[in-house]
Amino acid sequence: MMLVGVNRSPFTRRVAITLKVYGMPYEQLPLSGFNDRAEVRVSNPLGRIPALMLDNGEVLVDSGAIIDHLDEAFGRDRALTPPAGPDRRAVMKVAAIMMGACDKGLQAAYERNHHPPEKLHQPWIDDCMAQVTNALTAVDAMIVSDRPYLLLGRLTQADVTAFVAERLARGLGIDTTKEMPRLSALTKQLANEPAFRLTQP
Ligand SMILES: N[C@@H](CCC(=O)N[C@@H](CS)C(=O)NCC(=O)O)C(=O)O
Structure with missing residues (x-):
């Protein structure tokens, strides 16, 4: 492959x-x-x-x-996404929110990086970034601090998508350590797992 x-x-x-x-x-x-x-x-x-x-x-x-x-x-x-039922719906919902946050974060980045400065529309960038922040805050609120993973007591696609969305948000200037402390702690811990370590950009 x-x-x-x-x-x-x-x-x-x-x-x-x-x-x-x-x-x-x-x-x-x-x-x-x-x-x-x-x-x-x-x-x-x-x-x-x-x-x-x-x-x-x-x-x-x-x-x-x-x-x-x-x-x-x-x-x-x-499978990182359970095959059926409430567990599947819960994982798919977090993944959808986190992938949407990535889309919005990238739209803000594209506006910044691919438009001439005189055509840059700051309210649109702010709106996209607010959506990213809200999405990450919602997932942060789902995290129970002493549990190693977001859902189901094991690694799922919810963790994977939350991880990549948090990394992107941080790269775009959101202070996740301060604004989403549980999500930030979760991603720091995931970063040590082999699948995450071995795929570092
Ligand atoms: N929904 C797609 C989004 C893919 C996407 O937006 N990729 C970005 C890079 S992070 C890209 O190729 N952007 C170039 C473009 O949209 O023209 C997926 O989940 O794979």
């Missing part, structure tokens, strides 16, 4: 962490969504990372769809 994308991307890193947790060997083509447009389009016509090239030549795109396949093919009884 070949993972297309850089681990600086929260979406790509989420896939990389999942592959490591499942113990699946893979190679990585470290392309950036913006700087390597033409090459990225070879695997994803939309021009976004991540993509995953399977050994049979099939190419999957979008972190959610890629992880859905990884859960089905390699997750077996240890």
